Amino acid sequence: MNQGMTRRNYTPTLPELQAFAACARQGTATRAGAELGLTQSAISRALGSLEARLGVALFHRIRQRLALSDAGRAFLPEAERLLADLDRAALTVMSFGGHRDVLRLACLPTFATHWLIPRLAGFQRIAPGISFDITATLTAPDFDRDPRDAAILRAGPGAGATLRGAGQDVLLEERLIVVAAPALLPEGDLPGDAALSQLPLLQQATRPDLWLDWFRDAGTAPTRILRGPRFEQFGMVLAAARAGLGVALLPEVLVASDLASGALRAASPRSMVTATPYVLMAPPRSHDLPAFTAFRDWLLCPGAVPPLHWSQAAPCGLDRPAAARHPVAGQGPSPQGQTPQGQARKEGKP
Amino acid sequence: MNQGMTRRNYTPTLPELQAFAACARQGTATRAGAELGLTQSAISRALGSLEARLGVALFHRIRQRLALSDAGRAFLPEAERLLADLDRAALTVMSFGGHRDVLRLACLPTFATHWLIPRLAGFQRIAPGISFDITATLTAPDFDRDPRDAAILRAGPGAGATLRGAGQDVLLEERLIVVAAPALLPEGDLPGDAALSQLPLLQQATRPDLWLDWFRDAGTAPTRILRGPRFEQFGMVLAAARAGLGVALLPEVLVASDLASGALRAASPRSMVTATPYVLMAPPRSHDLPAFTAFRDWLLCPGAVPPLHWSQAAPCGLDRPAAARHPVAGQGPSPQGQTPQGQARKEGKP
């Protein structure tokens, strides 16, 4: 095999390390392959090759699953750190060069984790010369001081001078739905609002009014609505819902994969669209960066951002029904921590 | 190219990193190739490939030399650390490897150096899953407090409670012979005892009576016998003999290879067997360790411990004429520093 150079026989190859890390994350070689865009066969071989090379069983084969051995558990953080360091070192040195672009984005954390990052592989295929430096934020950056090229947040009023002159492109609306772990829901039809309010309602501390808006027409007492475990981010609320701690009101785009896998179920036929869609915002200087313009074009193109369970022939836009095509200049975003103004639109049966 | 997996296009390959680091060290691709066992061509390509991948010139080509660029200078420590970390991580996880047992032995230092360790390769071939941790000692370990699994010392009376309950297996007798560097010996027949006593006699400080025992029947004055350079261990005595400092009385098993190579010659046709053979001693708990029982079986098997110049077809036991098969329980060893009790048996012509 292409060990290359005079590497000692025990030195792992990068494909082996990647296969190992993906198997550890996914629990099966088949799913690791799906994550890495390879076949189960390639993963199985790479893993077997690595184990033979090191003379250690990194996984126990338990029926049709891969369970980390003690050695594998010890090796995993090392392998993941090595892979991350290698990427970081390359990106760092690339900043010396004029021919590679690093696009620096700020993004709402849960949206980055659950929507943006899983889709970036698609953009990489289109533009392999562009890489990313993504930081989490709840507030819009001051583009005059902050070196970041763009931010993905929810649009909204306010934010003062921080977005002077920054343009905004609407990516998708924030459609909220009610979900819960299947064990928490009664069998049969979906519960009505009255029944829902009897269940523990998971609270998002930075969006305290969401449940109030949801139950506006139900006449439910506010004290009851606001009672329930409280979490600071949507990501935490999502985890609590999965754990069966209660019923959650979450953006649909963040729970698509959990709904598909059955970890969560819709708990109401209704949904609620807020007045603050997700937007890409950027200062005028960013429009001079080829990396940014390529990224923006891709995000806004109706066929460019596939659903998470992407396949070659899948039509695009299934999770982006109505993306705006023109920037809304001068309008500030409402960070996740601010109460949205205006009436949230309701959908579904009242 | 064999990028492997779904690595981003900018992620360097290991051959590239190695070529880069070697060029930085050597200053030319040709010398880097020599260091890595490759041709200049392979190095040049790998380096060019890495630079193209990162979009950065890592070296300036100055006439016929490679000089690190600023980017290259920044990248070098990262690259070297990554390569080192990768090796270290692999070695670390390998230490979990394959059901390996570590057998902890204490052993007389010169016996370990000259007899045991040179023969361990043979045992490794039989039991590759067992490795060793060998420490030097002149005294028997207290197996109740000491974590060591076994010890190889000379048997003898005394030693009190340290060996309570420890079993002993005789490995081989201590047969002493007189040797010297060839240049120190007269031509022709071996010298008699009278002539020997005229030569400097190398003294073993922890075994002061050995020469007295040797010359018991010769009527040589004790003062003359005990005159000569004095050393604390047999290993030092052996080195002094090789250096031609004098005549040495040493265990035959420790000088076999020097006799074979001609560095030393027998200086007397006689030999003297002491009452304190080499023994393997171990507490009862060690008999529950598969590694120990395997080692003990190997040591005690008549065909298992070959002479140092071992070959596939060589009959075993040539240097172990009479190994005891049963443990001598409760009998303490005499450390090398103690005077043996009882009359040493004499062999050869008187």
Add this chain to the structure above:
DNA sequence: CAGGTTCATGAGTATTCCGCATGAACCAAG
């Protein structure tokens, strides 16, 4: 039982890594 999922592995394919040979540039000695 049938149907689906999983891992391991044979056989074959595409790509990477590398060696040999060569040309151009550079350097030192005569």
Add this chain to the structure above:
DNA sequence: CTTGGTTCATGCGGAATACTCATGAACCTG
């Protein structure tokens, strides 16, 4: 100046690596 040696870059070809498709065995569910 010429000659001989050293260096880097690159064409061409071969061996090894990384991977896919297909298949069998084991496992799981209805």
